[in-house]
Amino acid sequence: MKIIVAIKQVPVRDSQLRVEANGRWIQEADLSFEINEPDAYALEEALQLKEKHGGEVIALCAGPARAAQTIREALAKGADRAIHIEEENLNTLDTLGVAKLLAGAVKAENPDLILTGLQSDDLGYGQTGVVLAELMGIASSTIIMQVEVNDKSIRVKRELEDGWFQHITMPLPAVLTIQSGINKLRYATLMGIKKAKSKEIKRMTLAELGTAATATATIEKIYVPHKSKQTQIFEGDAKTAAAKLVEKLKFEVRVI
Amino acid sequence: MSVLVVLEQTGGKWNRMSWETFVAGQQLASELATELYAAIPGSGVAALAAEAATKKCAKVYAVEHELLKDYTADAYTTAVEALIRQVNPTLVLFPHTYQVRDFAPKLATRFSQVLISDVIAVRIESGSPVFVRLLFQGKLNGDVRVSGGGPYFASLQAGSYRVEALESGSAAIENFVPSLDAVSIRQKPEAPFRESARAVDLTTAEIIVSVGRGIKEKENIPVVEELAKALGAELAASRPICDAGWLPMERQVGSSGQTVAPKVYMAIGISGAIQHLVGMKGAKTIVAINKDANAPIFEVADYGIVGDLFEVVPALVEEVKKAKGHV
Numbered sequence: 336m337k338i339i340v341a342i343k344q345v346p347v348r349d350s351q352l353r354v355e356a357n358g359r360w361i362q363e364a365d366l367s368f369e370i371n372e373p374d375a376y377a378l379e380e381a382l383q384l385k386e387k388h389g390g391e392v393i394a395l396c397a398g399p400a401r402a403a404q405t406i407r408e409a410l411a412k413g414a415d416r417a418i419h420i421e422e423e424n425l426n427t428l429d430t431l432g433v434a435k436l437l438a439g440a441v442k443a444e445n446p447d448l449i450l451t452g453l454q455s456d457d458l459g460y461g462q463t464g465v466v467l468a469e470l471m472g473i474a475s476s477t478i479i480m481q482v483e484v485n486d487k488s489i490r491v492k493r494e495l496e497d498g499w500f501q502h503i504t505m506p507l508p509a510v511l512t513i514q515s516g517i518n519k520l521r522y523a524t525l526m527g528i529k530k531a532k533s534k535e536i537k538r539m540t541l542a543e544l545g546t547a548a549t550a551t552a553t554i555e556k557i558y559v560p561h562k563s564k565q566t567q568i569f570e571g572d573a574k575t576a577a578a579k580l581v582e583k584l585k586f587e588v589r590v591i
Numbered sequence: 592m593s594v595l596v597v598l599e600q601t602g603g604k605w606n607r608m609s610w611e612t613f614v615a616g617q618q619l620a621s622e623l624a625t626e627l628y629a630a631i632p633g634s635g636v637a638a639l640a641a642e643a644a645t646k647k648c649a650k651v652y653a654v655e656h657e658l659l660k661d662y663t664a665d666a667y668t669t670a671v672e673a674l675i676r677q678v679n680p681t682l683v684l685f686p687h688t689y690q691v692r693d694f695a696p697k698l699a700t701r702f703s704q705v706l707i708s709d710v711i712a713v714r715i716e717s718g719s720p721v722f723v724r725l726l727f728q729g730k731l732n733g734d735v736r737v738s739g740g741g742p743y744f745a746s747l748q749a750g751s752y753r754v755e756a757l758e759s760g761s762a763a764i765e766n767f768v769p770s771l772d773a774v775s776i777r778q779k780p781e782a783p784f785r786e787s788a789r790a791v792d793l794t795t796a797e798i799i800v801s802v803g804r805g806i807k808e809k810e811n812i813p814v815v816e817e818l819a820k821a822l823g824a825e826l827a828a829s830r831p832i833c834d835a836g837w838l839p840m841e842r843q844v845g846s847s848g849q850t851v852a853p854k855v856y857m858a859i860g861i862s863g864a865i866q867h868l869v870g871m872k873g874a875k876t877i878v879a880i881n882k883d884a885n886a887p888i889f890e891v892a893d894y895g896i897v898g899d900l901f902e903v904v905p906a907l908v909e910e911v912k913k914a915k916g917h918v
Contacts, residue, residue, distance in 0.1 A: 346727070348728075348804075349883070351883075351885070352727055352730055352731060354731070361727075361731070429705045430696075430705045431699075431700060431703065431704070431705045434700075453692075456727065456728055457726065457727055458726060459708075459709060459724075459725060459726060459727075459728070460705070460706070460708050460709075461692055461696075461708055461709070462692070462695075462696030462699075462705070462706055462708060465664075465692075465693070465694075465696040465697050465700075466696050466697070466699075466700045466705070468697070469696075469697045469700040469701070470700065474664075474665070474777035474778060475664060475693075475697065476664065476693070476778060477664075477689075477692055477693045478689055478692070478693070493693075494689065494847055495689055495783055496688065496689050496846060496847065497847075497848075497849070497850070498785055498786070498840075498841075498843075498847070498848060498849070499783045499784070499785055500783065500784055500785070500786065501780055501781060501782070501783045501784070502780070502781040503663075503778050503779065503780045503781070504778075504779040504781075505777045505778045505779065506777055509777075514847075515830070515831070515834055516830070516831075516833070516834025516835075549739075551703070551704055551705060551737055551738060551739045551743075552704075552705050552707055552735050552736070552737050553735065553736055553737075553738070554726075554733045554734070554735055555721070555733075555734045555735065555736045556733070556734045557726060557731050557732065557733045557734075558731065558732055558733075559730075559731060559732075559885070560729070560731070560732045560887070560890060562889075562890055563890065564890060564891060564892070564893070565893075566879075566889050566890075566892045566893065566894065566895045567893065567894050567895070568889075568894075568895045568896070568897060569894065569895070569896050572902075573898055573899070573902035573903045573905075573906040574906045574909075574910075576896045576898065576903065576906075577896070577903055577906035577907040577909070577910045578906075578910050580878065580894055580896060580907065580910075581907065581910040581911055581913075581914050582914075583894060584855065584878075584911075584914075585914050588854065588855055588875075588876050590797065590798055590822070590854055590855050591822070591911060591914050591915060
């Protein structure tokens with residue numbers, strides 16, 4: 336089966352974020368970037384499905400030139416080839432605009448299955464996969480914790496709230512958004528890294544995909560959240576701070 | 592121009608976040624000086640519609656069809672789309688639930704719109720809404736402005752509006768029967784299930800010591816286990832810890848795990864992504880220990896220590912033992 340995995344490059348998790356002077360985005364110059372975590376699980380799921388059922392895994396990524404690093408890593412882990420929609424200013428598009436780009440790039444491929452993470456760690460809209468499915472006119476399901484492929488259909492385990500799950504069957508092709516923790520992530524092997532160098536990365540541009548960028552939703556301003564609660568911070572070395580906290584817990588909260 | 596709130600129920604039972612969305616709808620309709628409508632998609636929702644009609648709004652739509660009995664993305668999208676085309680609202684609000692995340696983006700796409708998801712506040716500026724939403728796992732907020740005339744779609748995060756503010760009223764009820772056919776519903780759902788009987792009930796714990804990514808490795812879990820033992824607390828974790836198998840899933844706190852409200856909740860090495868916060872912000876006292884002073888967990892914490900958990904937690908164990916007279 337032919338599987339496309341849509342991945343995104345985001346700032347590494349522990350990044351100290353600073354807002355740009357214009358207040359519209361973060362300062363990216365000093366940041367390091369990595370694959371969006373739920374997308375890493377989607378990639379892993381695609382690789383495992385290929386191992387079971389044969390076929391091809393294609394990594395698809397819309398992002399600036401720096402995203403090439405994340406694409407290489409996906410190839411090193413085992414994706415067969417990649418498509419890079421190279422665009423420096425994706426932030427001017429909304430999720431519909433990005434999904435249109437992805438749909439444009441995917442169309443010629445005729446995949447059986449498209450996987451992506453359930454949301455991105457940066458914007459966190461959590462809808463690119465669902466919108467992509469709607470634009471392509473194929474079925475979708477979200478927050479997936481297990482995928483079984485049966486001939487022309489798939490049966491997936493969808494996570495619900497409060498520890499509940501549900502199995503859903505749907506026809507292929509389909510788009511699934513994958514939840515973190517669905518599988519155990521692999522590391523790229525030395526051999527994989529070597530092989531990745533000769534794998535194909537097809538570059539596509541906004542102009543080629545020909546979608547007009549008419550965002551209906553734009554981020555006007557970003558900022559550090561206003562604190563609604565007064566937090567009493569205990570200062571000093573570990574021992575001093577710990578002693579102050581325990582005193583509170585004993586004499587005010589009364590749980591010790 | 593009007594506001595429509597889409598309420599969520601499963602098998603005749605409300606998702607309680609529906610009422611918070613109702614409150615948001617009431618407040619925004621009032622600020623925009625326009626009508627509020629409420630919709631309840633499902634099968635056999637007459638009783639729920641009657642209950643919703645005791646709240647202040649212009650009309651409640653019981654969106655009735657037997658194919659809406661078990662939720663599917665395809666049927667719900669088509670049903671709510673049909674209602675929106677009839678009611679023609681400017682603003683459509685949803686609770687930010689797992690179900691809404693599954694179908695509302697698809698619905699918005701049918702109107703060439705996006706879903707403004709994970710919204711924590713909405714304000715009206717010169718007659719149009721500005722949505723405040725979380726970015727970067729809650730480290731930053733963003734103001735999102737919409738343009739083009741709508742309808743605008745937004746889903747509201749749990750706890751963004753207070754249920755107590757819900758105003759009573761007496762609304763008309765209208766049955767709306769969308770045209771659906773079974774053939775075009777591609778998802779075939781089975782009955783929901785739970786993985787296993789929950790051996791651990793965190794909801795009754797007085798004190799919870801909860802651990803997150805900051806613990807770095809499975810081998811370090813005993814560090815926090817010690818503290819839980821010293822305090823007589825239950826040990827819990829944020830999702831990544833359970834995903835990695837370092838603690839069992841049944842100890843997970845957050846939107847996909849348990850929702851707890853203990854006397855004391857100690858978040859250790861937990862940054863405080865919204866999915867975690869919704870599961871524990873009802874705790875009476877929240878203590879956060881984290882090396883990053885800007886971590887969102889400090890937004891909800893009453894007490895905090897900014898520092899290395901591998902130094903702070905052992906020191907805490909010592910102090911707790913001392914306070915209990917065990918040393």
